[in-house]
Amino acid sequence: MSLESGKDNSMKRFLLFFCCLLFLLFLFSCFSKVDKNSHTLVIWHWMTDRQKTFEQLALKYEQQAGIKVRFELYAPSDVYSQKIIAAAQARVLPDVFGVLDEKVILASFIESGFIADLTEEFKKDNGAWEKSFFPKALAVNLFEEGNSYHIKPGIYGVPIDITSILMLYNKNLLQKAGISEPPRTFAEFLAAVKALKRVGIPALVSGWGEHWMVDCFASNYAFNIMGEEKIMATYRGEVPYTDPDWIAVFAVFDTLRKEGALAEGIVTKANKYAEQDFALERASFAFNGSWCVNVYADMNPRLQYGAILPPAVNDNLPLKIWGGAGSSFVVNNASKKKTLAIAFLKWLTAKEQQVFLSEETQNLPANRTAAAALSEILSEFAKAMDSATHPKVWPYNEDPLVIEVFDKGIQSIIIGEKTPRQVGADVQRAKIRQLERLQRRQKK
Amino acid sequence: MHTLKIKRFSWPAFKDHFGNFIFIVPALAIFSVFYIYPFFEIFNLSLYEWNGITPYREFIGFANFGELMQDKVWWASIWHAAFITLIALTFQNALAFALALACDRQIRMKKFYRVIFFIPPILSEIVVGLVWQWLLYAGMQDGQHIGLFNYFLNKIGLPHLVHNWLSDPQTALTCIAVVHSWKGFGWGFLLLLAGLQTIDQQLYEAAKVDGAGPWNVLVHITIPMLLPVIVVVMILTILGSMQVFVLILSMVGQGLVYHTEVPVTRILSSMTRTNQFGYACAQGVVFGMILVAASYVLRQISNRMKQE
Numbered sequence: 069m070s071l072e073s074g075k076d077n078s079m080k081r082f083l084l085f086f087c088c089l090l091f092l093l094f095l096f097s098c099f100s101k102v103d104k105n106s107h108t109l110v111i112w113h114w115m116t117d118r119q120k121t122f123e124q125l126a127l128k129y130e131q132q133a134g135i136k137v138r139f140e141l142y143a144p145s146d147v148y149s150q151k152i153i154a155a156a157q158a159r160v161l162p163d164v165f166g167v168l169d170e171k172v173i174l175a176s177f178i179e180s181g182f183i184a185d186l187t188e189e190f191k192k193d194n195g196a197w198e199k200s201f202f203p204k205a206l207a208v209n210l211f212e213e214g215n216s217y218h219i220k221p222g223i224y225g226v227p228i229d230i231t232s233i234l235m236l237y238n239k240n241l242l243q244k245a246g247i248s249e250p251p252r253t254f255a256e257f258l259a260a261v262k263a264l265k266r267v268g269i270p271a272l273v274s275g276w277g278e279h280w281m282v283d284c285f286a287s288n289y290a291f292n293i294m295g296e297e298k299i300m301a302t303y304r305g306e307v308p309y310t311d312p313d314w315i316a317v318f319a320v321f322d323t324l325r326k327e328g329a330l331a332e333g334i335v336t337k338a339n340k341y342a343e344q345d346f347a348l349e350r351a352s353f354a355f356n357g358s359w360c361v362n363v364y365a366d367m368n369p370r371l372q373y374g375a376i377l378p379p380a381v382n383d384n385l386p387l388k389i390w391g392g393a394g395s396s397f398v399v400n401n402a403s404k405k406k407t408l409a410i411a412f413l414k415w416l417t418a419k420e421q422q423v424f425l426s427e428e429t430q431n432l433p434a435n436r437t438a439a440a441a442l443s444e445i446l447s448e449f450a451k452a453m454d455s456a457t458h459p460k461v462w463p464y465n466e467d468p469l470v471i472e473v474f475d476k477g478i479q480s481i482i483i484g485e486k487t488p489r490q491v492g493a494d495v496q497r498a499k500i501r502q503l504e505r506l507q508r509r510q511k512k
Numbered sequence: 513m514h515t516l517k518i519k520r521f522s523w524p525a526f527k528d529h530f531g532n533f534i535f536i537v538p539a540l541a542i543f544s545v546f547y548i549y550p551f552f553e554i555f556n557l558s559l560y561e562w563n564g565i566t567p568y569r570e571f572i573g574f575a576n577f578g579e580l581m582q583d584k585v586w587w588a589s590i591w592h593a594a595f596i597t598l599i600a601l602t603f604q605n606a607l608a609f610a611l612a613l614a615c616d617r618q619i620r621m622k623k624f625y626r627v628i629f630f631i632p633p634i635l636s637e638i639v640v641g642l643v644w645q646w647l648l649y650a651g652m653q654d655g656q657h658i659g660l661f662n663y664f665l666n667k668i669g670l671p672h673l674v675h676n677w678l679s680d681p682q683t684a685l686t687c688i689a690v691v692h693s694w695k696g697f698g699w700g701f702l703l704l705l706a707g708l709q710t711i712d713q714q715l716y717e718a719a720k721v722d723g724a725g726p727w728n729v730l731v732h733i734t735i736p737m738l739l740p741v742i743v744v745v746m747i748l749t750i751l752g753s754m755q756v757f758v759l760i761l762s763m764v765g766q767g768l769v770y771h772t773e774v775p776v777t778r779i780l781s782s783m784t785r786t787n788q789f790g791y792a793c794a795q796g797v798v799f800g801m802i803l804v805a806a807s808y809v810l811r812q813i814s815n816r817m818k819q820e
Contacts, residue, residue: 084531090538150784153564173787176565268655277765332650333679336764350653468786480769483679509561509570 108136109409110162114148115395117362121428125421135408156182163403166396171460175217178224184399187222189410197414204392204453205230205434208460216464225396226413227434232391232452233284233357239372241269241352250376257379261329264352273331273351275339279475284390285355286478290317291388292380303464305503309495318488321481335479347371358449362430375448377455391456473498557793564789576794589773596689597753604693605749608700616708633698641762644691650676678764681771688763692756700745707741743814750806775799
């Protein structure tokens with residue numbers, strides 16, 4: 069008996085010790101701090117194709133300045149967005165990070181004090197740093213006087229590169245179909261689709277399984293059909309989505325469907341697969357961003373292609389593409405290494421580093437002096453910057469809930485489930501609901 | 513005559529038991545921190561309008577729940593999840609049961625089949641989704657179908673069945689449900705096989721002596737003896753299928769209009785795309801309650817069946 073009870077007691081003591089150890093480990097892991105006081109700058113980003121180049125640049129910076137920089141990659145972009153929101157809630161944001169979402173989210177981060185105002189840094193030395201960038205690249209991080217987000221005017225982010233989203237065409241496939249010149253108008257595009265269909269080549273592919281790309285394509289045509297002022301008036305709730313101009317925008321998708329211009333399965337296709345289709349010559353046209361140059365070079369180095377503006381439906385107004393906003397970094401306002409972070413970003417956006425970044429990753433540099441030595445295809449993307457606009461530079465943005473109904477509505481047109489008028493009515497209903505909600509909130 | 517005995521507090525007895533209570537403290541702490549606290553915090557957040565970033569939140573009471581009751585897309589997503597669950601409960605579990613019965617007998621290469629049937633569940637959902645997306649691919653190159661399904665349908669003389677499987681509202685959800693069942697049947701197979709091996713062989717021998725046929729043996733011995741395992745498999749199937757999500761993301765991206773929306777994709781959309789953190793929490797609370805209710809009902813049914 070006594071031997072057994074002795075065994076029990078020693079077992080209890082051992083278990084007690086084990087439990088205490090587990091509890092201490094738990095407490096330690098809960099309260100441990102990550103790199104807060106070391107001299108390492110931590111940068112979070114989502115750019116899978118740039119990680120290797122960033123690491124090379126970080127090594128170079130360490131050799132030059134003696135400051136260690138750690139680039140931490142979190143992908144895909146959806147996951148990255150969630151991560152920074154969660155990190156903001158837990159107050160564990162890194163020294164430098166990027167905000168991928170709409171401008172309203174960037175504004176929320178600034179409003180909550182998570183992002184440092186860099187205006188003074190940009191204005192130093194007679195605005196030397198500011199002047200080194202393309203104005204459209206800087207505009208996405210700029211909040212002007214009287215902005216609708218009620219953010220103190222200033223520049224809050226540093227552009228690393230710029231992007232423009234264009235229509236791409238496969239030179240060989242067009243030649244096979246007897247088309248010598250890429251289409252410039254919508255009528256020419258439809259004629260090209262017919263010619264391609266005759267030789268059994270699918271026409272347009274894009275990653276419209278990712279809704280923002282459908283939104284982008286529709287926005288191009290909205291600018292072409294009704295112009296910026298009317299679009300902004302719609303966002304303010306002054307023009308309904310049942311307006312004939314908006315129906316004409318939806319009708320572009322209906323025409324594309326009826327003419328068989330869209331590749332099979334385009335509505336659920338992720339952009340990665342759309343890129344694969346175009347690179348492997350399964351489609352003659354693609355709607356994609358300038359990042360694709362790097363992607364296509366990896367997938368099919370012999371691909372012969374060019375870039376054009378999406379063919380316009382209206383000659384009276386310019387078609388605007390989304391561009392300017394590439395990737396930007398912001399500085400954590402609460403970081404103790406804010407000065408070091410700004411110094412690193414200045415170094416990263418200087419000509420030498422920007423040329424290296426552009427050559428290695430085939431992206432358009434944000435620094436205007438680095439844009440001199442671009443490949444032929446990247447130059448085509450760069451030229452289109454004159455026609456570029458972006459939701460982040462618009463004075464108003466549409467409510468995300470309305471955008472969801474808008475994008476889903478376009479999907480339902482593409483699969484032949486709804487007409488442009490039905491979709492217009494659906495989107496308008498969602499818009500009214502959101503306006504009423506906003507009014508209720510304002511009354512409170 | 514019964515006399516009521518009141519136990520007097522004894523310090524040595526308490527001291528002796530106190531050591532035992534300490535052992536459950538780590539588990540209780542972990543459970544409280546990672547399960548109980550988050551649940552109450554989610555419920556608390558569901559009473560606010562908040563975008564998930566700003567430090568201020570507006571208390572709106574049960575308004576998010578009121579809005580949720582009128583959200584047709586949300587209720588359609590519940591129906592879609594229920595449809596996937598129904599396919600899993602029938603097709604997936606019937607397949608698992610049939611294969612478990614087959615592997616329980618003296619057949620050749622029994623171990624090989626067991627391993628093969630258990631491969632789908634251990635594969636990553638993302639990988640399974642992407643592979644099936646490729647199998648069901650609808651595109652063509654040089655006049656040939658690229659997707660394996662459409663390619664074979666065309667080759668075996670059934671070109672009229674060639675289809676845009678994942679971009680057609682008529683087939684997209686069914687394809688997802690079938691792939692989910694294919695991926696999930698291995699768990700049911702394993703549990704049911706383990707259950708079958710615990711049934712006393714003497715029962716089968718006695719039934720054989722009494723002249724019972726295979727059907728009677730199945731209905732009167734195997735199924736009743738396996739009932740507790742079947743209930744566990746059904747509960748796990750319901751919980752797993754209602755929460756299907758990664759497979760949908762990998763097969764149809766952000767969805768085919770609203771035809772492939774399930775509760776978890778709606779919660780994710782509210783939380784990250786439309787920035788309605790409070791509303792997403794309300795969706796989470798309601799969805800959790802639906803799952804608890806479904807599990808409770810199933811447990812009651814199984815208890816009643818056991819009593820009968």
